[in-house]
Amino acid sequence: MKLYLDPGHGGADPGAQGNGLNEKEIVLDIASRIRTILTNNYENVEVNMSRTSDMTKSLSQRTNEANAWGADFYLSIHCNAFNGSAQGYEDYIHSSLSDSSTTAGYRNIMHEEIIDVNQLRNRGKKKANFHVLRETSMAALLTENGFIDNNHDADLLRDASWRTRVAQGHVNGLARAFNLQRKQEESDTLFKVIAGSFKSRDNAEKREGYLRSNDIESFIASVTISGERWYRVQAGAFTNRENAKNRLSRVKDAGIEDAFIIAEDA
Structure with missing residues (x-):
């Protein structure tokens, strides 16, 4: 599978800005992590x-x-901005495409x-006439x-660890959508179900x-992270991702909506 991975903006175009952050830097970091996870863990993937780097590149050059x-x-990676009150994750395919199109099918899996894993409000699956969606032949x-x-x-x-989780979420979607096969030597990966991270150990114990x-076994x-001590509540570790997802569903059914899965070397 040949993936063209496009971190938005760059160079003279910082993209969205807020809270001391520039979109161009955040999305380059996420995209770089996507590339690393894909190429290190999956067979027959070109990215x-x-x-x-922080360079200016036009939309036409990219497509x-x-x-x-x-x-x-x-795959184009972006962050949003509005008025400080809006929050969450959303994704886009071209406005001309039907919900039964191949692209929509890929998007449903990715979404x-x-x-x-991203701990963001789900703003839904959307369509738009963006250049990178309109002028691409794939x-x-x-x-x-x-x-x-x-x-x-x-x-x-x-948070660098969060950006890794988001990158992993994109990779998980790509792996499912394109039936990517994991490299044999990476079979020792552990999928850990995290049911909360707290600065207070008392809160973690609760x-x-x-x-x-x-009846869900867990430990602290x-x-x-970034020089700060956190207490992470782990509700299982599995070598099979589907087993981890089943445990995640149990945790969420128990009311822990912010639970997520991380992948780490065993």
Whole structure:
């Protein structure tokens, strides 16, 4: 599978701005993580990025490059901005496409997998006449990963571990949509179900107790993120991702809506 991966904006165009963050930097980081996860873990995947540094590149240059290369899928990574109050995740296919189109089918899978891990409000699946969706000769999707001018979303966007989870969500969607096969040597990956991260150990213990009261085994592990100690409540670790998703469903059914899956080397 040939993926053209397009982190939006760059160079003279910073994209959306807010809370001390620039869209061009956030989306380049997410896209770079997508490329790394894909190429390290999956067979027969080629990734061509529109930019790998802070450079200016026109929309026409991006789509012409993807078309000339013969990409199978065009994935454009963005963040949103509005008035500080809007928040959440949404994605777009071209407005001319039907809900039964191949592109819509890919998008449905991608949307499900990304929402599964990104801890953002689900703003839904949308359509638009964006250049990168209109001028591409292959299936194309544009994802809007949170609102950079919203305090809640910005706190996530500046967290490197969150950006890894979002990248993993995109990869999970691509793997399902295109039936990608994992490299054999990566079979030791663990899929961990995280049922909450807290700065207060007392709060973590309350969450652990709640899970146990619902017959869901869990434990607390401390992690350091950006120099800060967090107490992470883990509700299982699995070598099979489907088993992890089944456990995640149990956790969410118990009322823990912000639970998610992370993939780590065993």
